[in-house]
Amino acid sequence: MWIKLAFKLFAREFRRGELSIIFAAIALAVLTVFSLSSVTQRIGLNIEQKTSDFIAADRRLSSNHPIEPHILAKGAEFGLETAKMLFFDSMLFANEELILGSIKAVSPEYPLRGEVTLKDNLNGVPYEVRGGPKKGNVWLSEGLFYSLGLKVGDQVELGAGNFTVSKVLVNEPDAPFFSLAGNRRVLLSYDDIAATQAVQPGSRVFHRLLFAGQEQQLSDYYAWLKPQLKANQSWQGIKDRQSPLGNNLARAERFLLLAGLFGIMLAAVAMAVSAKRYCERQYDPVAMMKTLGGSRQVIRNIYLLHLSLVTGFSILVGLLLGFVLQHIGAAYLAKFMGTDLPVAGVRPWLLSVFIGIVCALMFSLKPLLDLFDIPPLRVLRRSLGDKLALSRIHIGLSLLTIFLLMWMFSEQLLTTLILFGSTLLVIAVLFGISRLVFSAGRKLGLSPGSSWSLAIATLQKRANANAVQLISFALAIKLMLFLVVLKNDMISDWQTQVPADAPNMFLINIGQSEVQPLDDFFEQNSITHEAFFPVFNARVDAVNGEELARRISRQEGEEKADSEREGVNREPNLTWLTELPEGNEITQGKWFDNNSQSDRIEVSVFDGWQERLDLELGDEISFLVNEQRFDAVVTSFRSVDWGTLKPNFVMILSPNMAGKVPVTYFSAAKLDNSHTKAISSLLQRYPTISMIDIKSRLEQAQSIIAQVSLAIGFVLAIVLISGALVLVSQVQASLAERMQEVVILRTLGARGRLIKLATLYEFLLLGAIAGLVAALVSDVTLLVIQQQLFDVDGKMHPYVWVLGPAVGAGFVALIGYFMVSNTMRQNTQGLLRKLG
Known part of the structure; x- marks a missing residue:
């Protein structure tokens, strides 16, 4: 009997618009959460895919020695795409010219993310491909064509093998941002490594495995891999890279997360206000029903059924509108991004339904319970029951609910x-x-x-x-x-x-005798350039005699063991300078006193490495240059503006370092298209100089x-x-x-x-x-x-x-x-x- 009455009342209330407030609030909560979480997840996935292009994969495993075959095979068992890479240096010979090249041998699956940019000849139009060179072929960077006097189709000797030069290598997705290999890059088929005979026991080579797949697959695989990692092996993702890009990606994710939290908070406020107001508007009808003999049980059943009906209907409408909204928004963003956004997972659906139900229960249930306590005498004294309008229990439950929903959505307590x-x-x-x-x-x-x-x-x-x-x-x-x-x-x-x-080209491998001619060249062609810096590579081997541990993976949220001093797994580019470079500021200590007569070598360290290496002023750092070892005392820490793209260094040595190690010079310049011909002529005259575009x-x-900006704009609109x-x-x-x-x-x-x-x-x-x-x-x-x-x-x-x-x-x-x-x-x- 009461069910029939409940449906009649529901239809009447719905036609009058009495349920429109609570219906709109729940639909708003579901729509907001679904559209925000879907769009932010899709854009986040797209941004991660784009940034993964910088390492040609989602994750990579790097090692200084051969990696056991079963590690690669296990990746396939976890459903991951895999590729192999090997780096080594070898001599290239052609047209009576001999030059040392930086070789990267890749398997046919390379790259797993991103594309390789090639040209069919030196004057050709660049285009992008997936995959590496076929067996018997090599792709050479433009500088090697000038240095060896080659053209596409010629033969070149690489180690003990002869190969056909089939393409001009313009760019690789994982090309190092700054490397002394510069414009001497060679892409070789992994199957041709043996033919070069350049990789022998004891050779200095660098191994890398690439992995791509879903985050859960990568996490599961890393859980299996981590106990087997050697001290000189590292597992990395794009977030491990120390670069403005990695920092920006993390910031974008946190911003989109904040936007989602704000959406939940607004929807919760709307729901709480609307539910309270709806119940207040039902005080008089409930008092009248009680006056006419309606029992508390019947009234409770009627309004709980109303709540269930409006909740279910509003969740469906909210999901439908949210799906349409996020689809329109994603299509709009994809149009401007020039790419299709990945499909969001099931989480936005589950999260939206859960939040809709929780909002309906937590923000409506308490006002409904108060509604059932309205006395029948309210039909005569309209003020009766008004004291129920404000409930500390309701306020407390509402605040607790909002907090828990925000915590669940963000998974970040701070x-x-x-x-x-x-x-x-x-x-x-x-x-x-x-x-x-x-x-x-x-x-x-x-x-x-x-x-x-x-x-x-x-x-x-x-x-x-x-x-x-x-x-x-x-x-x-x-x-x-x-x-x-x-x-x-x-x-x-x-x-x-x-x-x-900002500079858009680096010139490296510059000899001492070539510095002045290059400076004259820049002046004659009105090219803005930076100073010429002496540079060499050194391994940071120990601090105060304590050897450094292998690098951990920030991508996976690892933390180093308390008993180990954290290290770095790359050899940074070092220099010595007399003056503090532009864009650097001393944060602790003092700059060198330029006392070249002192035997003590001093070093100024980028403050980002202060915590990373657990350094303090006065610590002694041991460096290894090939087989030459030297020590330097930390006398200052510097903040560095890496975003300027001007030459910067994590460590700068005192001027008395000059003459103790062999160096080359490098500089940076700002070029435009009108300089292309002049730069090509320059590289032909000085073939040992390498250019990094x-x-x-x-x-x-x-x-x-730009993608993040569009995403933020869309989220702001919601x-x-x-x-x-x-x-x-x-x-x-x-x-x-x-x-x-x-x-x-x-x-x-x-x-x-x-x-x-x-x-x-x-x-x-x-x-x-x-x-x-x-x-x-x-x-x-x-x-x-x-x-x-x-x-x-x-x-x-x-x-x-x-x-x-x-x-x-x-x-x-x-x-x-x-x-x-x-x-x-x-x-x-x-x-x-x-x-x-």
Whole structure:
């Protein structure tokens, strides 16, 4: 019997729009979470794929000695794509010319991520391919063609083998950003290694295995591999790379995560407000049903069924709209990115349904329980039951639910605590401000009949309701301001990392006798260039006599053993200088005193390596150059702006290092297309000099930044829409009370203009106060977020303190006035019918 009654009431309430608030709130929560999580997951996967191109795989295993065959075979068992690589140096001979080349032998599967750029001849048009050279063929970088006087189709001797030069090698996805191999790169088939006879027992070679697959597959494989890794083997991913790109990728992921958390918070606020308001509007019907003999059990069953129906229907609608929205957004972003975005997994679906159900239960169940306690006498005394409107249990459960949902979504306790704590701060500050402002309004002495007087009086009358509205408005404004400012800071920071005058070419392997001719060449062709730096490679072998441990994998979240001193698994490029280079700043210690008579060698270390190598001022670092060993004392630490792309060094030695080790020189220059012919002529005259063209690398990095910018813009749009809907739900919750006020004011003879202006001023005040508090709290929170989560020096944004109140007043006034304008246009008789 009660089921039939419940469905009749449900249909009636649905037609009247009584359930529209709670329905829209749940649908909003599901839509926001689904669209945000889907788009951010798809864009995150795409960005990871793009950045994986920089290592030609998702992960790579590097070793200084042969890797056991079963390690590669096991990767295939885990469902991973695999490829093999071997690096070694060997002599190339052709046309009576002999030169040392840097050989990279690859299996046919190379590269697993990204593409190799080739040309069919020196003047050909570059194009991209997947795979390596066929057996019996080699691909040579452009510098080797000039050095050996070759053309495509010629034969070249590599070690003991003869090979056909079939392509001009322009770029590899995993080409080193800076390497002394430079323009002497050779790509060889892995099957031709034996034919060269260059790899013998004791040869200095470098092995690498590439892996690509799903994250879970890679994690499972690494769990199996980790116990078998040798001290001189390392497992790496793109996030292990010390580069602006790796840092930017991590920042982008954290930003998209924050945006998702904000979406959940806004949806939760809308849900809590809407559920509470819906239940308040059912107080009178419940009191009437009890008066007519309805039992508590029947009433409970009716409204719980209503909640179940509206929850299920709103979740379905939210998923449908969210799917359409994320599909449209992803298609739009893919169009500008020039690539198809990967398909999101099942997590957004499960997460959205779970959050929709939790929101419905946690934010609606307690108001419903209060609803069942409404006394029958409320039909005579309308104030009975109003004390149930505010429940500490409901508030506590709502806050706990929001916190747990944010934690579950982010899986980062620190991030959740910072954002949740700032939200509680907004609530506390606004409650205090609302009491002060609304109580002070009585002492303003505004003249009777003015719109401002009426607005202040209305604010005083609804002090508690206005406090709740202020909190909702401020949260929405705070989150929007937070995302906008953070987005602007991030994009600005990324764009300044690659300045317009940044070099796009490195010249290396420059001999002492070639420095002056090159300097003259740059001057004659009006090419901007950097100084010529002496450079050599050295292995960081020990600190204070303690040998360094193998490198750990940051990609997998490893931590080194407490008993081991962390090391590095590459030989950094070192130099010596008399002056502190541009873009460097001493953070500890002091620069060299230029006392060349001292026998003590000093070293200035990049502060990023201070923690990595656990260094302190006065520590002694042991270096190994081939078989030559020398020690240097740490006298200073430096901050380095790597994003300028100008020559920088992790370690700089004191000037008295000059003459102790053999060196070459290198420089950097800014080239444009008009310099191509001149540079080609230069390389023909000086064939031992190598050129590293990083224009394609810069373009790839800038493309990734552009993708992140588009993603952030899309996420911001969703959050802005969510914030607007929160404001709409708050204003809609007070419509019935506002209709009563309009009826009373019109009955007392108030003019329509007076009522309209008073309503506008009321929303302006609420928005301005909410915007001011939101701006102050969001700026402080942003400072903490930047320092704790983004590892950058945070800064305050005074312009936000003005922008917040202005935007808040305009935004709230526009939406609020629009929502109630229809009410004010109706005549008194029509309003009375609706109230009845």
